[in-house]
Amino acid sequence: MDAIVRSAPAPAPARRVVRACELAVIIPAHNEADAIAGTLDALAWQTAVPRRFIVVADNCTDATGPIAAAHGADVMVTEGNRDRKAGALNQALASLGGAAPRFVLVLDADTRLAPEFIDAALRTLTADDALGAVSGLVVGEQPGRMLQQFQADDHVRYGTHIRATGRVSVVTGTASMFRTAALRDVAGQRGATLPGQRGDVYDRAAIIEDSELTLALKTCGWGLVAPEQCVWTTELTPTWGGLHSQRVRW
Template sequence: MSATVRSSLPPRRVVRARELAVIIPAHNEADAIAETLDALSRQTAVPRRVIVVADNCTDATGYVAAAHGADVMVTRDNTDRKAGALNQALAALGGDAPPFVLVVDADTRLDPQFIEVAMAALTADAALGAVSGVFVGERPLSVLQQFQANEYVRYGTQIRATGRVSVVTGTASMFRTAALRDVAAARGDLLPGTRGDVYDRGAITEDSELTLALKTCGWRMVAPDECVCTTELMPTWGDLHRQRVRWYKGMLDNLREYGVSRVTLRYIGQQAMILVGILTIAALLLLTALSIAAGTFALSGFWLAVGGVFILERVITVWPGGPRARLLAAAVLPEIAYDIALQAAFVHAVALALLRRDTDWNHVTAHETPLFVPSS
């Protein structure tokens, strides 16, 4: 008597090109693009059309992408970084653009149900302009990367607890094409930028700027639990500092461009709270040092209890990250040092914003190989 063998894989369907286009902007991502494309092929809703936008590449990004079944588009004379590359790709879709567009970073892997869940959310609610991914870090290889992984887990916990999406993440988000067209039509008038552009060429953090643009145009956004995407973690303190300075300064620049409005008030408040946090930590460290120097430092039951609650909160909010995440959170002091490093990056970003100086684009360099040339 033969036994029936059931597959453990989830049911799969192919998402037709007229339903969804996947766009992957890539600058020298030959080392990462294969895993990103493989993750797309494992989706419960497999996209038929995947476009890798090879932007000023000097490595084998295009070759690797083509070998994995993607269409490769090479940008032309793009000097506007990721925003310019995405604008060219979206313009190439033209009037034949499908109702949904998924933008994925070249070093990001999607969980298997991402596309299916995101499309279902957008289909069910006509007021939704975007479905943001909930990003988590790749497997940490150092304490520094574990700090970042813990930070990302906490961000996911915050989204689940509040239901609010602060930024439509650039790592992986799906958009309603009609919402992107609204943004393009409002550029140069209601929104900063050049009319016809979806992404503002002048923004160094295009994801946070597009978030403000979508909200200003009246579109809502969500981040379902199933829409998880795994992204890279910075390998060195220098890489981390440069990344965060760009993130912070990008938001500060965006808020200066948009001014005070119903949409920006909450974001302005967030920046103010970061400053309050910096001042609080500085005052705490100063007062502790002075009390130790004066010989008056003493532990009290009340503050020990407060500290215990603080430790408990730190551990609970990273619980999904596993034992290493919880152990690092329970140690407290290392994460406080990490927070101070992030605050230093914020102060650096504020200084650059006040001086109207630009910051470098942080890219973890891949190996240099010949430029991809598409076949005729």
């Protein structure tokens, strides 16, 4: 009887730890107890694992903070924030102070990064000093109903647009890595050539903070790209009311 030959399992991808002086991950979260664990678990399986990730618990009334801490995150609680996500991110970035790393990854609390995202984004930014930010291509989670399929199709169309034109319309707040020097450039020009308050990276008056930051970075002359390897999965809105509110805001 012939012996059964089984192929050896594929080796796990090599992983390295990214020093805290090179990268910090900031995750703004408002009542994200149901999602935050999965987002942090995806970070732990990156091929380049960040040593420091900060969950910004913004006016939370649920267990977001304790769950994040149990998954190894530093938890920062916002103080008196009334400026939504922009205000939470400004507080988190200011807390880095003079010890800010070379790069900062801003990540939504309901986003799952593909394993190569961080490694690819770091390599892209390191290779070109003119780049201010790296975004990527979004994939919707498995649609459970027709409404979610419509949203998943939208994400596919946006990815096709980027591949065809090479242009990044929005350095999305869902998942983007920034050069700290570029963020400081924007903060220094707020209240002068850029709207907002001097010292703020994000304009507190902007309803869509990531779109405004994209325009600010372009105004300051920074390049923006979305590499093919930088992919993430995001939740899809299950209700018409939620989708309407989201699209009106966009």
